[in-house]
Amino acid sequence: MSLKVxxxxxxxxxxxxxxxxxxxxxxxxxxxxxxxxxxxxTTLLRAIAGLEQPDTGTVEFEGEDFxxxxxxxxxVGLVFQHYALFRHMTVEKNVAYGLNVRPGHSRxxxxxxxxxxxxxxxxxxxDGLEKRYPAQLSGGQRQRVALARALAIEPRMLLxxxxxxxxxxxxxxxxxxxxxxxxERAGVTTIFxxxxxxxxxxxxxxVVVLNGGRIEQIGSPGELASAPASAFVFEFLGDCARxxxxxxxxxxxxDGFEAPIVNAGRATGEAEALFRPWETELDLEGKPxxxxxxxxxxxxxxxxxxxxxxxxxxxFEAEFSRDHLPPAARPGGRASLRPRRVFVx
Amino acid sequence: xxxxxxKRPASVGAYLLVAAGLSWLALVILLPLAAVFIQALAxxxxxxxxxxxxxxxxxxxxxxxxVAAICVPLNAVFGLAAAWSVAKFDFKGKGLFLTxxxxxxxxxxxxxxxxxxxxxxxxxxxxxxxxxxxxxIVFALPGLVLATLLVTLPFTARELIPLMQDQGSDxxxxxxxxxxxxxxxxxxxxxxxxxxxxxxxxxxxxxxxxGEFGAVSVVSGHIxxxxxxxxxxxxxxxxxxxxxxxxxxxSLLAGLALITLILKTGxxxxxxxxxxxxxxx
Numbered sequence: 001m002s003l004k005v006x007x008x009x010x011x012x013x014x015x016x017x018x019x020x021x022x023x024x025x026x027x028x029x030x031x032x033x034x035x036x037x038x039x040x041x042t043t044l045l046r047a048i049a050g051l052e053q054p055d056t057g058t059v060e061f062e063g064e065d066f067x068x069x070x071x072x073x074x075x076v077g078l079v080f081q082h083y084a085l086f087r088h089m090t091v092e093k094n095v096a097y098g099l100n101v102r103p104g105h106s107r108x109x110x111x112x113x114x115x116x117x118x119x120x121x122x123x124x125x126x127d128g129l130e131k132r133y134p135a136q137l138s139g140g141q142r143q144r145v146a147l148a149r150a151l152a153i154e155p156r157m158l159l160x161x162x163x164x165x166x167x168x169x170x171x172x173x174x175x176x177x178x179x180x181x182x183x184e185r186a187g188v189t190t191i192f193x194x195x196x197x198x199x200x201x202x203x204x205x206x207v208v209v210l211n212g213g214r215i216e217q218i219g220s221p222g223e224l225a226s227a228p229a230s231a232f233v234f235e236f237l238g239d240c241a242r243x244x245x246x247x248x249x250x251x252x253x254x255d256g257f258e259a260p261i262v263n264a265g266r267a268t269g270e271a272e273a274l275f276r277p278w279e280t281e282l283d284l285e286g287k288p289x290x291x292x293x294x295x296x297x298x299x300x301x302x303x304x305x306x307x308x309x310x311x312x313x314x315x316f317e318a319e320f321s322r323d324h325l326p327p328a329a330r331p332g333g334r335a336s337l338r339p340r341r342v343f344v345x
Numbered sequence: 346x347x348x349x350x351x352k353r354p355a356s357v358g359a360y361l362l363v364a365a366g367l368s369w370l371a372l373v374i375l376l377p378l379a380a381v382f383i384q385a386l387a388x389x390x391x392x393x394x395x396x397x398x399x400x401x402x403x404x405x406x407x408x409x410x411x412v413a414a415i416c417v418p419l420n421a422v423f424g425l426a427a428a429w430s431v432a433k434f435d436f437k438g439k440g441l442f443l444t445x446x447x448x449x450x451x452x453x454x455x456x457x458x459x460x461x462x463x464x465x466x467x468x469x470x471x472x473x474x475x476x477x478x479x480x481x482i483v484f485a486l487p488g489l490v491l492a493t494l495l496v497t498l499p500f501t502a503r504e505l506i507p508l509m510q511d512q513g514s515d516x517x518x519x520x521x522x523x524x525x526x527x528x529x530x531x532x533x534x535x536x537x538x539x540x541x542x543x544x545x546x547x548x549x550x551x552x553x554x555x556g557e558f559g560a561v562s563v564v565s566g567h568i569x570x571x572x573x574x575x576x577x578x579x580x581x582x583x584x585x586x587x588x589x590x591x592x593x594x595x596s597l598l599a600g601l602a603l604i605t606l607i608l609k610t611g612x613x614x615x616x617x618x619x620x621x622x623x624x625x626x
Contacts, residue, residue: 072525085516097520098524
């Protein structure tokens with residue numbers, strides 16, 4: 001294990017930003033810290049970078065006690081949400097900064113600095129923009145400069161704090177792909193903070209889901225989707241609906257119908273079932289299920305989403321591929337809604 | 346397009362309003378300024394020049410420059426330190442600190458001078474101690490410097506604080522994680538980011554340091570050729586009915602003010618560009 005975080009806690013006044021967080025990252029691993037705002041993900045990242053001193057706990061990197069080291073001794077590359085480029089320096093100077101501030105004996109010669117800057121700018125596909133100032137670049141370009149600048153010091157770890165948070169959707173997606181490619185080429189252990197579950201699932205080898213300063217679950221994107229550890233994880237990873245029922249073995253019985261429980265054995269008796277819109281069926285009125293009124297059919301990318309309301313006003317959604325829309329899914333019509341399978345926590 | 350049309354005076358009324366504004370400006374600023382120069386030259390340029398060549402006038406110029414030369418750098422350093430601490434760190438009593446910085450703006454300069462007399466004057470708190478050790482503060486250069494320092498205290502800090510708050514500390518954090526030490530970060534990131542605002546603040550405090558009358562008047566003691574700064578020298582000459590001398594010296598001050606104004610305008614032009622660049626950033 002290259003990074004080992006053990007029992008980290010940090011208190012701000014009366015609120016606990018981190019509350020006994022432990023995690024590990026293997027060399028070259030790509031880790032996402034996922035959580036809503038206030039979940040402690042940024043505090044955790046800053047503690048690893050050395051910008052925040054935790055109250056208790058340990059951070060070890062390749063056997064070294066990181067908490068005893070200053071940020072510069074840790075030599076981690078940090079990328080910020082708002083780029084934090086040096087505004088009075090050109091792109092070239094920005095990227096070279098980490099090399100130029102090294103003490104005399106370890107500072108590489110000018111020609112080598114220039115060479116490395118050129119290589120890095122090529123890596124982030126910004127060659128030709130050496131002489132521009134940050135204000136003359138687009139958001140996506142700025143973040144790529146920031147990435148090159150962080151990589152210039154040959155960091156032992158790359159830490160990214162909501163790196164795509166300030167960019168629009170299209171640029172976001174391009175950069176995601178580039179980041180993945182750069183990570184594969186550089187092979188550096190990378191940790192990035194995000195509140196966007198798609199981004200985390202798309203990029204990371206493993207995702208750490210944080211909530212209220214605690215870790216809810218650590219797992220690969222596949223594990224998170226197929227075996228969520230808590231209702232929080234399940235809800236955070238995608239839209240879902242809730243329905244009360246009675247657990248009976250590996251099934252849950254509702255009013256006049258039942259559904260299999262994916263994670264059976266966790267709850268007994270009265271319980272609440274959670275299920276996804278894409279694991280929900282709409283049947284004709286009178287069939288087993290929750291009686292609902294279909295309000296609208298919305299096009300959502302490759303799928304159609306039926307928005308339904310039960311008679312007591314609760315919102316349910318059901319998703320279908322475009323050519324498999326059931327006959328019951330008509331705006332204004334009545335229907336019976338039934339989960340295909342559910343999770344119970 | 347809309348801003349263009351909005352900027353063009355649309356009617357006779359608008360033209361009248363502009364004319365009224367300009368006449369007011371001429372009446373309260375240009376006319377007195379012109380009067381200063383005209384009075385100075387009332388008995389010819391010879392008389393005006395000889396008033397400036399007088400030993401007392403020359404020593405007043407020297408003293409004024411000396412006081413400014415001591416106060417302005419001290420002020421710049423304090424302003425930077427204050428702005429740095431306010432903008433980049435959170436600490437208890439920040440609000441009180443900001444209020445204290447503003448205090449010299451709101452108290453009368455006479456009070457700013459008087460406090461030093463109360464502290465260091467012959468009958469002041471430390472008066473007997475100072476007399477005993479033959480240290481002169483009031484009615485000497487140290488008193489003038491202290492009074493001027495107090496009056497000009499907010500100028501640099503007030504220029505820098507909003508800018509540095511706006512810029513935040515992300516760039517410094519980035520520099521530190523890239524391996525820069527504290528001083529390197531300051532000189533390569535913080536200082537270049539605020540250099541124009543700093544220069545602007547220095548210019549403003551310099552103008553005030555040279556022109557200050559009230560506070561300096563209290564601590565100076567008006568010893569001709571020794572503790573009279575330019576503004577005090579003007580007053581002395583005027584009270585002695587030496588109008589040409591008074592106005593010649595006053596036009597020297599007015600000239601300094603005009604130079605400051607030109608530099609300030611130039612800087613504002615530059616500095617506005619920097620600011621908008623940072624906003625776009």
